[in-house]
Amino acid sequence: MSNPVATKTPPPPEPEPEAEVESHSRWREVMRDITSGNALVAVLAVLLAVAVGSLLIAFTDERVRDSAGYVFARPGDFFQATWDSIWGAYTALFRGSVYNNRVDTFETGIRPLTETLKFAAPLIAAGLGVGLAFRAGLFNIGGRGQMLLAGAAAGWVGYQFELPWVLHLTLAIGAGMLAGALWAGLAGVLKARTGAHEVIVTIMLNYVAFYLVFFALSQQSLLQAPGSFNPKSLPMKESATMPKLLGDQYNLHLGFLLALIAVGFAWWLLNRSSLGFRIRAVGLNPTAARASGINVGRTYTIVMCIAGALVGLAGANQVLGTVTSGVTVDVDAGIGFDAITVALLGRSRPLGILWAGLLFGAFKAGGFAMQASEDIPVDIVLVVQSLIVLFLAAPPLIKAIFHLPAKEAK
Amino acid sequence: MQLVLRDITKRFGPLVANDRISLTVEPGEIHCLLGENGAGKSTLMNVLYGLYQADEGEIVLDGTVQHFSGPGDAIAAGIGMVHQHFMLVPVFTVAENVMLGNEATGLAGSLDVDAAKARVREISSRFGFDVNPDAVVEDLPVGVQQRVEIIKALSRDAQVLVFDEPTAVLTPQETDELMEIMRQLREAGKAIVFITHKLREVREVADRITVIRLGKVVGEASPTASNAELASLMVGRPVELTVHKGPPQLGDDALVVEGLTVIDDLGRVHVDDVSFEIKTGEILAVAGVQGNGQTELTEALLGLQNHVRGSIRLHGKELVGRSVRKILAAGVGFVPEDRQVDGLVGDFTIAENLMLNRSYGKPFVRRGSLRLDRLEAFAKEKLKEYDVRASGITTRARQLSGGNQQKVVVARELSRDLKLLVAAQPTRGVDVGSIEFIHKQIVAGRDAGVPVLVVSTELDEIVSLADRIMVLYRGRIVGIVPGDTPREVLGLMMTGERPEEAIA
Numbered sequence: 033m034s035n036p037v038a039t040k041t042p043p044p045p046e047p048e049p050e051a052e053v054e055s056h057s058r059w060r061e062v063m064r065d066i067t068s069g070n071a072l073v074a075v076l077a078v079l080l081a082v083a084v085g086s087l088l089i090a091f092t093d094e095r096v097r098d099s100a101g102y103v104f105a106r107p108g109d110f111f112q113a114t115w116d117s118i119w120g121a122y123t124a125l126f127r128g129s130v131y132n133n134r135v136d137t138f139e140t141g142i143r144p145l146t147e148t149l150k151f152a153a154p155l156i157a158a159g160l161g162v163g164l165a166f167r168a169g170l171f172n173i174g175g176r177g178q179m180l181l182a183g184a185a186a187g188w189v190g191y192q193f194e195l196p197w198v199l200h201l202t203l204a205i206g207a208g209m210l211a212g213a214l215w216a217g218l219a220g221v222l223k224a225r226t227g228a229h230e231v232i233v234t235i236m237l238n239y240v241a242f243y244l245v246f247f248a249l250s251q252q253s254l255l256q257a258p259g260s261f262n263p264k265s266l267p268m269k270e271s272a273t274m275p276k277l278l279g280d281q282y283n284l285h286l287g288f289l290l291a292l293i294a295v296g297f298a299w300w301l302l303n304r305s306s307l308g309f310r311i312r313a314v315g316l317n318p319t320a321a322r323a324s325g326i327n328v329g330r331t332y333t334i335v336m337c338i339a340g341a342l343v344g345l346a347g348a349n350q351v352l353g354t355v356t357s358g359v360t361v362d363v364d365a366g367i368g369f370d371a372i373t374v375a376l377l378g379r380s381r382p383l384g385i386l387w388a389g390l391l392f393g394a395f396k397a398g399g400f401a402m403q404a405s406e407d408i409p410v411d412i413v414l415v416v417q418s419l420i421v422l423f424l425a426a427p428p429l430i431k432a433i434f435h436l437p438a439k440e441a442k
Numbered sequence: 443m444q445l446v447l448r449d450i451t452k453r454f455g456p457l458v459a460n461d462r463i464s465l466t467v468e469p470g471e472i473h474c475l476l477g478e479n480g481a482g483k484s485t486l487m488n489v490l491y492g493l494y495q496a497d498e499g500e501i502v503l504d505g506t507v508q509h510f511s512g513p514g515d516a517i518a519a520g521i522g523m524v525h526q527h528f529m530l531v532p533v534f535t536v537a538e539n540v541m542l543g544n545e546a547t548g549l550a551g552s553l554d555v556d557a558a559k560a561r562v563r564e565i566s567s568r569f570g571f572d573v574n575p576d577a578v579v580e581d582l583p584v585g586v587q588q589r590v591e592i593i594k595a596l597s598r599d600a601q602v603l604v605f606d607e608p609t610a611v612l613t614p615q616e617t618d619e620l621m622e623i624m625r626q627l628r629e630a631g632k633a634i635v636f637i638t639h640k641l642r643e644v645r646e647v648a649d650r651i652t653v654i655r656l657g658k659v660v661g662e663a664s665p666t667a668s669n670a671e672l673a674s675l676m677v678g679r680p681v682e683l684t685v686h687k688g689p690p691q692l693g694d695d696a697l698v699v700e701g702l703t704v705i706d707d708l709g710r711v712h713v714d715d716v717s718f719e720i721k722t723g724e725i726l727a728v729a730g731v732q733g734n735g736q737t738e739l740t741e742a743l744l745g746l747q748n749h750v751r752g753s754i755r756l757h758g759k760e761l762v763g764r765s766v767r768k769i770l771a772a773g774v775g776f777v778p779e780d781r782q783v784d785g786l787v788g789d790f791t792i793a794e795n796l797m798l799n800r801s802y803g804k805p806f807v808r809r810g811s812l813r814l815d816r817l818e819a820f821a822k823e824k825l826k827e828y829d830v831r832a833s834g835i836t837t838r839a840r841q842l843s844g845g846n847q848q849k850v851v852v853a854r855e856l857s858r859d860l861k862l863l864v865a866a867q868p869t870r871g872v873d874v875g876s877i878e879f880i881h882k883q884i885v886a887g888r889d890a891g892v893p894v895l896v897v898s899t900e901l902d903e904i905v906s907l908a909d910r911i912m913v914l915y916r917g918r919i920v921g922i923v924p925g926d927t928p929r930e931v932l933g934l935m936m937t938g939e940r941p942e943e944a945i946a
Contacts, residue, residue, distance in 0.1 A: 304811055304812055305810050306801045306806075306811070309801050309812060310801050313787050313794075316790065317786070317789075319783050319784050320783065320786055320798065321787070323744065323746060323766065323776065323778055323799075324798045325767035325771075326799075326801065327767065
């Protein structure tokens with residue numbers, strides 16, 4: 033064979049659709065589809081959820097229901113009422129989350145946007161934690177537990193010590209991230225050593241964390257504020273509080289900046305670092321990773337630790353920035369679970385998670401305004417969020433509705 | 443039933459997978475569809491089976507034009523498909539699998555399993571299949587599972603049977619048995635379409651041969667055509683089927699394996715007290731029927747097996763007990779048996795796959811950061827050097843044909859500084875043109891002084907590459923014989939006969 037036949041080789045054949053690799057794990061395939069579906073599907077899922085949300089808003093509006101009674105007599109009323117209701121709701125959402133045009137000065141008008149950013153910060157950080165685990169093929173449902181422990185640890189450092197400002201804050205944030213890392217790392221170690229499924233373990237650790245923190249907050253000898261009967265700690269010292277970014281008239285604090293830094297870090301980790309390379313390899317094909325000398329178990333443990341640290345940042349953000357009056361068991365405020373949605377919507381990519389976090393932050397900020405000014409239940413926002421997840425989990429549905437080309441059936 | 447495909451054209455975007463393909467298959471005939479991976483054979487069959495709709499052209503059965511909107515229509519019209527990847531439920535019994543999708547029901551919708559069993563027995567005895575209807579499919583050997591697929595098709599009265607690369611997963615014996623089954627089906631008057639890229643099989647059973655290249659019919663051939671003629675039709679240029687290699691330049695013992703025993707988690711012994719050595723500049727080929735310990739042997743060499751006794755020394759350095767990463771770092775190159783499972787990350791780009799086992803340290807990593815510029819230059823160079831047919835280095839591995847995927851794996855392994863190359867089934871599922879290339883690379887490695895261990899279930903490959911041949915049977919070495927040992931002797935050794943007896 034030393035003498036290759038020197039004739040013209042045929043033109044390179046295009047990669048064929050039929051040459052697709054059959055994955056040996058259908059479940060992993062499905063997981064990957066859901067967690068990394070294309071950006072268009074994500075945007076369409078949001079639009080569709082908003083559209084369905086509009087219907088719900090109309091249905092819950094009393095004026096719409098009344099006018100529906102005589103829709104054939106005066107259809108104009110019905111459509112006007114429906115339009116008013118939906119338009120009112122979404123403009124209220126906009127006023128509550130981006131810019132309020134009903135006030136005199138720009139300074140107060142822009143306040144909702146800063147609220148959105150404030151709400152987005154922990155969602156982004158925790159979303160990164162969940163998304164990073166996704167990329168290694170792990171489903172981190174433990175955001176709630178990780179945030180609780182992180183909040184408790186950050187809070188304890190925050191009220192217990194008397195230190196100079198920068199040092200104290202750094203230590204408190206570090207303690208929170210460390211606690212989150214250890215708590216999530218526990219699930220990683222169990223997965224690596226014993227094969228225990230991380231979904232089960234992280235869910236169960238949520239309960240353990242909740243009751244652990246609750247117990248500590250009810251013990252005078254532990255976290256409970258002296259002389260208090262409430263399960264709450266002392267407020268944070270001034271030196272451990274995240275400074276306001278735009279002055280005292282806005283609530284936006286340092287946490288948002290830290291979340292942005294976390295986005296940059298996660299992007300570098302996944303796309304530019306050798307560890308991230310291994311994380312992605314393990315997530316996409318663990319057997320090939322193993323045969324290539326990558327220690328799959330160790331990678332799981334490391335990923336969960338980093339993921340926990342990111343979720344922990346969200347916990348610290350809550351205790352040291354958003355609600356500095358003391359640690360309670362409400363630290364998590366649903367963020368641990370919303371983070372899963374954010375990661376899904378962001379397709380587990382750091383920049384995607386940034387946008388998804390901002391959107392959900394806007395929902396949070398705007399939801400209250402919607403309820404206040406239009407008397408629309410804030411639950412509508414939750415329904416819209418849930419619908420987003422639903423549509424994301426069913427990409428074929430989205431593709432069918434919008435007539436996108438589906439993958440050719442095999 | 444006569445099957446006629448007339449001017450079938452199927453496009454995927456700008457790519458024409460089938461370009462006006464016409465084909466006639468008569469009843470009582472085995473019609474072979476020969477072509478390289480990616481030539482468009484499977485697309486054509488998916489059109490026939492109703493999985494794809496043809497953009498142009500028509501399917502005619504016994505003079506009637508058919509319109510299939512899904513496999514259900516195709517099955518109803520009498521077309522049966524034996525897929526490359528079996529479409530069976532592993533935890534169901536044979537009878538349950540056969541009735542699946544066509545369930546006979548009795549009172550109140552209860553399943554009539556007995557009727558299905560009777561049907562399996564009847565078909566099984568008619569063709570001498572020897573399949574127990576109560577056996578659970580996942581417990582059956584691959585060859586028998588394939589028969590279940592055939593029975594399934596026959597139980598729906600299929601008159602046209604399509605075999606899509608049926609021998610890719612079979613041992614040589616099972617392949618012979620399948621050939622026999624196909625001949626019987628031919629005698630029973632079925633029209634058979636046999637898709638393959640293996641020349642030997644084609645010449646053995648085909649009545650007519652149609653060769654497809656790049657989505658077009660490039661010619662018909664008779665079964666009497668030589669391998670070289672068929673291969674050059676398939677590839678579109680003359681192909682050398684034999685490997686030219688000079689005598690080995692033997693050096694010292696490089697790899698010394700002593701008393702190697704590999705046990706799995708359930709305590710079963712897969713490799714039993716195996717000892718051998720390979721010198722630098724030598725290819726030792728491991729022959730044997732699939733499942734006689736070859737997989738476990740190669741995995742043990744790589745450190746992928748958990749329970750290993752004995753010793754594996756590479757230039758005096760003990761490898762047993764070391765991690766995969768350390769063994770790779772010691773200079774062991776590994777072409778795994780199943781590239782899609784162990785060799786490649788399908789969703790990674792070609793470039794990323796080329797650095798898959800070099801994600802620690804030099805040359806692609808510095809202080810934890812990827813050196814993408816270096817990787818890019820390296821990948822571009824290898825793409826060219828190894829003639830990987832892809833639009834660029836950012837093409838995903840899963841989009842490549844089998845041959846090109848394997849070239850990526852071989853390129854990755856051979857571009858490291860190797861002290862030993864372990865190649866398991868290096869050309870399984872690889873087209874003829876790429877086989878030639880990969881063999882050449884392996885021989886080049888050997889000539890550069892690398893000791894090579896090649897595992898193959900294909901005797902052709904063993905004979906053409908080996909300097910010495912080691913035959914494994916039930917985890918033990920039957921014998922280590924010179925590379926020019928006659929095939930008949932090797933064949934007997936593969937059934938466990940000692941070389942002395944086999945020669946006598």
